[in-house]
Structure formats: structure tokens, C-alpha cells
Amino acid sequence: MINKINMKKVIMILLLILIPVLLQISCSGYVANPYSGVGIGVSGGPYGPHTTTTIRAGVYGGGYYR
Amino acid sequence: MNLTIKFFAFLVISVVLLSCGGEQKFPSITETPTSTFTYGQVVWRELATPDPGVSEEFYKKVFGWTFVKSAGNDREYWLIKNNGKSIGGMFQLKDKNPEAGGEWVCSISVPSVSGAIASVKANGGKVILGPLDLEGRGKLALINDQQKAQMIILHSVSGDPVQDRTIDNQWLWSELWSNDVAQSENFYKSLINGTSEKRKDDNREYTVIESNGEKVLGIIENPAENVRSHWLQYIKVKDLNSVFEKAKSSGARVLIAPSPEIRKGTVAVLLDPTGAPFAIQKWPIEE
Numbered sequence: 001m002i003n004k005i006n007m008k009k010v011i012m013i014l015l016l017i018l019i020p021v022l023l024q025i026s027c028s029g030y031v032a033n034p035y036s037g038v039g040i041g042v043s044g045g046p047y048g049p050h051t052t053t054t055i056r057a058g059v060y061g062g063g064y065y066r
Numbered sequence: 067m068n069l070t071i072k073f074f075a076f077l078v079i080s081v082v083l084l085s086c087g088g089e090q091k092f093p094s095i096t097e098t099p100t101s102t103f104t105y106g107q108v109v110w111r112e113l114a115t116p117d118p119g120v121s122e123e124f125y126k127k128v129f130g131w132t133f134v135k136s137a138g139n140d141r142e143y144w145l146i147k148n149n150g151k152s153i154g155g156m157f158q159l160k161d162k163n164p165e166a167g168g169e170w171v172c173s174i175s176v177p178s179v180s181g182a183i184a185s186v187k188a189n190g191g192k193v194i195l196g197p198l199d200l201e202g203r204g205k206l207a208l209i210n211d212q213q214k215a216q217m218i219i220l221h222s223v224s225g226d227p228v229q230d231r232t233i234d235n236q237w238l239w240s241e242l243w244s245n246d247v248a249q250s251e252n253f254y255k256s257l258i259n260g261t262s263e264k265r266k267d268d269n270r271e272y273t274v275i276e277s278n279g280e281k282v283l284g285i286i287e288n289p290a291e292n293v294r295s296h297w298l299q300y301i302k303v304k305d306l307n308s309v310f311e312k313a314k315s316s317g318a319r320v321l322i323a324p325s326p327e328i329r330k331g332t333v334a335v336l337l338d339p340t341g342a343p344f345a346i347q348k349w350p351i352e353e
Contacts, residue, residue, distance in 0.1 A: 044166025059289035062329035
């Protein structure tokens with residue numbers, strides 16, 4: 001009798017742990033994680049930590065904004 | 067099962083279900099849905115940075131922007147706000163070449179992402195990622211033009227934000243520094259189904275791309291030697307010299323300092339501490 005009750009408790013506790021875990025997994029699979037693609041393929045800018053450049057004189061004249 | 071356990075189980079499951087539903091949307095580019103589109107225009111800018119902490123600190127100090135972290139999972143995303151209004155986003159570069167710096171990546175509004183992709187491919191560009199359907203954001207693709215300048219083509223699910231170029235510390239203009247202006251002109255004209263106009267200011271040639279009667283993009287010959295083609299985003303400022311000094315003291319490197327020969331000293335081009343290029347511009351220029 002005691003063993004039967006303990007077993008019931010163990011199963012209940014296991015279910016309590018498993019259900020949220022399974023829900024979390026199924027949710028993340030169902031709705032594709034929108035953040036998982038962020039930054040993929042973005043190469044980064046051309047002025048890296050070791051980039052040196054010279055600005056050619058007379059080429060830049062400011063932007064045009066209407 | 068006694069009542070306490072039942073209640074506890076209900077609570078846990080409810081919390082999990084609620085968290086599944088609410089956090090999965092990607093931030094929209096509009097504060098409220100507009101349902102209007104400004105095709106061909108740059109409608110959103112995102113800072114791809116190797117160091118979000120350094121970037122946040124810099125733009126906070128120089129422009130007073132605030133950064134609101136979205137509920138991210140394995141990759142994080144921040145909304146950038148000016149006076150409480152969303153003006154862009156920020157994410158961390160994780161797959162980058164260690165030699166790469168930060169970069170502002172702009173999103174251009176298109177009526178059809180698949181149509182724009184066809185144009186990209188037909189004109190020698192490359193689709194790097196997508197098309198993707200991001201819940202909350204819309205349909206988009208990350209592309210490279212022929213010279214590896216990157217941008218996002220986007221059909222926003224909430225419409226496009228209202229363009230307002232009168233607000234200080236907000237976006238004014240987007241300009242491509244191109245290593246082949248003629249090629250870029252054809253590429254972007256085709257991409258947005260636009261037209262182009264050649265201007266000459268102080269004997270310097272400037273190509274303006276127009277869409278639906280609006281001037282939307284600029285293209286100039288890349289003045290930076292040994293640097294690939296890239297986009298430069300302009301930020302409108304009230305006091306150019308004060309912002310310029312603040313940026314320098316906060317770790318910016320100077321590409322082009324204000325000069326009386328260039329638009330009467332009203333513009334400067336800088337690299338933020340991670341190497342992301344941007345321009346500051348006092349506008350309108352007082353005669």
C-alpha cells in the first residue's frame with residue numbers, strides 16, 4: 001500500500017517535470033524561433049579592427065537629402 | 067493528486083503556455099500598424115555589432131538613444147529608441163569574420179520579396195538568407211549586391227513607418243559608397259523599379275535613385291581606398307561640432323572631419339568604436 005502511494009507520487013512528480021519540458025520543446029518547434037536567424041549571413045562591416053584606409057581627397061562632397 | 071499538487075501543475079503549465087505564445091514574435095518596424103507602404107525607401111536600420119555593450123554605450127552617450135532588449139532566446143535583439151520612439155534595432159554578429167567590424171544594415175521596403183529576389187539574381191547579386199517569414203516583422207531576405215554591399219529587402223507585416231526627417235538624432239539619408247557606380251545604379255534602379263538622376267555638386271558627381279517621385283537613395287564613388295562597397299547612414303544632428311567632439315571622445319574614429327569645403331562644414335563621417343560607419347549632418351544647411 002505504502003509502495004503504491006509512493007509510486008503514484010513519483011509518477012506525479014515526474015509528470016510535473018516532464019510536461020513543461022515537453023511543452024517547451026513542442027512550442028519552440030511549432031513556432032519557429034524568430035531570433036534564431038538574427039545575424040546569420042551578416043558578414044560584418046568593412047572597417048575591421050585592423051583595417052586601414054585613406055579617404056581620397058575631393059571625392060566626398062556630402063550627402064544629398066532632397 | 068491532492069489540490070496543492072494540482073494547483074502547482076496548473077500554474078507551471080499555464081506559465082509555460084503563456085511564455086510560448088508571447089515572446090516568439092519579432093519586433094515590428096512600426097510603433098503601431100500603419101498599413102501604408104513606402105516602397106523603395108529605407109524603412110529600418112539595424113546595427114550588426116561584434117560588441118552590443120560597447121555599441122549601446124556609444125550611441126547612448128552621443129545621441130541619447132535608449133536600447134530595449136527584446137525577449138530573446140539564443141540570439142538577442144535590441145530595439146533602439148530616440149525620445150521613446152523606435153528607430154532601429156541592434157543584434158550581435160556571431161558568425162562574422164574576426165576581421166569584420168560593426169555595420170548598419172538597412173532594410174528597403176519592397177512590394178514583393180520574391181519579385182525583388184528575382185531582380186537581385188538577374189543583376190548579379192546574391193541572396194544570403196531567406197526569404198524568411200518572421201512573425202511580427204514580415205517577409206524579408208538578406209542580400210548582397212554585386213560588390214558585396216549588404217541590405218535587407220522587406221515587406222513589413224505592419225506597414226512602413228512614417229518617414230520624418232525633421233527630428234534631431236534620427237535618420238536623414240542612406241548612401242552607397244560604391245566601387246562601381248554604374249553597376250550599382252543599374253542594380254538598385256532595377257531592385258526598386260526606380261529611376262535615377264545625376265547631380266553635380268562642387269564638380270562631384272552624385273547619383274540619386276528615385277522611387278514613386280521620392281528621392282530615396284544616393285550613390286557615390288567610394289572615397290575609402292581598399293574598402294568594399296558599403297552603405298552609409300546619415301543621422302540628422304542639431305549641433306554638428308558638439309556631436310562630433312562627443313563621438314570622438316566616446317571612441318569614434320574620424321573618416322572625414324567637418325570641413326568648410328564640404329557642405330560648409332555641416333557633415334562628418336565617423337566609425338563607431340566597433341568600426342560601423344555613419345555620417346552626422348546638420349540639416350538644413352543655413353545659407
